[in-house]
Amino acid sequence: MTPTVILYVILSILAFDFFLERILDVLNLRNWTPELPIVLEGIYDQEKYKKSQDYQRAKYKLSFLSSTISFIGSFLMIVLGGFAWVDELARQFTDHPILIALLFFGVIMLASSIVGMPFTYYSTFVIEEKYGFNRTTIKTFILDRIKGGILGIIIGGGLLALLIWIYLQTTDNFWWMAWSVLAGFMIFMTMFYSSVIVPFFNKQTPLEDGELKSAIEEFANKADFKLDNVFVMDGSKRSSKGNAYFSGLGAKKRIVLFDTLINELTTEEIVAVLAHEIGHYQKKHTLSGIALSLMQTGLMFYIFSIFIGNPALSEALGSEVHGFHLGLIAFGILYSPISTILGLIMNVWSRHNEYQADEFADVNYNGKALGDALIKLSISSLSNLTPHKAYVFFYYSHPTLLQRLKAINYKKES
CATH class of the missing domain: 3.30.2010.10 (Metalloproteases ("zincins"), catalytic domain)
Known part of the structure; x- marks a missing residue:
């Protein structure tokens, strides 16, 4: 494909994803009713039901504004050559491909964080505060941003540098060598995330x-x-x-x-x-989940290795000089339809596993206690108990509360 064709495909994918998400949001909102549905009687009272809708609606409005700005920003960055401009800026400081990529993504992530900060702040200190959830102080909020940024630079930057180094050393073997590195990292994080990463944020x-x-x-x-x-x-x-x-x-x-x-x-x-x-x-869900994630990652790297050397990816973003980082941006968007399909399959598989885990708890312990716990957690977090089926299909890795209660034949005591 020519750079122009690739550009149009990239913009089409961005637009399709954005409008699909908005359609799903609208379907989800329209699925609500002002009166408490019969199926929720005994779980929610009318006042709590209305409060949950107000909470979800407030989150939707903020999400809509945030995602719209993000979409417009990404669209304009591509159309106006913003990514190419950042690439040129990075090349003014160094000609080393790894350092160029690190500077490039550093600028992009910093700009993204600055744009997203007001929305994160509003979500935490206005919406979550209004509905009684927020316990975060300004100090904790700021420290979280700093710690997250430092970890992102160390871990994300380190992995990116290593992957580019592997790419520069080899081409034919790049995909499986890069996949091996990332697979090792994924397994390490699965085993040690709670003991290595969590302590930076929580005791x-x-x-x-x-x-x-x-x-x-x-x-x-x-x-x-x-x-x-x-x-x-x-x-x-x-x-x-x-x-x-x-x-x-x-x-x-x-x-x-x-x-x-x-x-x-x-x-x-x-x-x-x-x-x-x-x-x-x-039920071996954890091991099978890791295996499937590794397989998806391997597939992604294999396809990525086929396209990354094509200068048309960088040209589609407005740059005359091909760079790994520009190719990564373009490929990430082009690959998103495949990622979405795989994600839908994984969600179906995950929901099936949740039913099995619920059944295990029901048979081996106490299904009534599990149902009571799920209800309490849903009510206290003001969850949406009547999401649209299409919304559930696209986004939910767990069945809805009502689906889970029905599966374990839960009956609330009168």
Whole structure:
């Protein structure tokens, strides 16, 4: 394809993605009703139902404005040669391809962060504050941005530099060598994310001996699940929303409970949530998920290796000098339809796995307690309980609350 054709394809993909997202948003909004649906009776009251809609609507308006500005900015950067201009700017300081790429993405990411900062601030200190979720202080907000930026420079910049170095050393073997590096990094992060990255942002302390720890250990032993590490994280320093997650593999796996979750749920409900997570491990969902992610990454690098040497990618963005970084930008947009299709397949697979994990918790522990926990978490976070089916298909990695309750035959006590 000629640079002009590639340019038109890139712009078409950007426009299609933007308008598809807006259509899905509108469908989702129109799926709401002013009166509490019959299926939600006994779960939400009318006042809470209206508040959840107001909250979701406020988030949608901010998201619409943010995504519109992002779309217009990206569109103009391509049409007016903005990426080529940043490339020329970077080349004024160095002629080393790795340093050029690092400077290029440094400028792009800095500009993106500056543009996005007001929206992040408004979301945290206006919307989340208004609906009683925000616990973040200005100091924490600023430190999070700084820490995130530093980690992005070290990790993202380091990986990018290594991938470009591999590309410069070889062409035929680039895709599998780059894939091997990224695969190793993905596995490392799966195993050590909670112990290496999380401490930069949150404190994690071992769960104290008591009723909760005993109940968790008792079920883990019953489910033949070796568990030595249960931690409590100070999630309340940022939000009142509760959460819990598993991380790691083998001997490095650990359970992390937000302190807000412990305060919100009963012991039985917390164990039910963890039984769901243990179900994922026992059903091999974690390992299969890692394997599928690695396969997708390998496919992406293989296709990328075919196109990255084509100077037409850089020319489509307005540059007369071909660069790895410009090719990466163009390829990222061109590859997005494939990424979207793979993402849809992964979402279907993920929702299937969630049903299986719920069933595991229902059969091996207490489905009623799991249902109670899911309801409490949905209500307290003002979740949208009636999303449009198309919206669920495109975006949801989990079934909706009502779908999950129906699958485990949940019945709320009167």
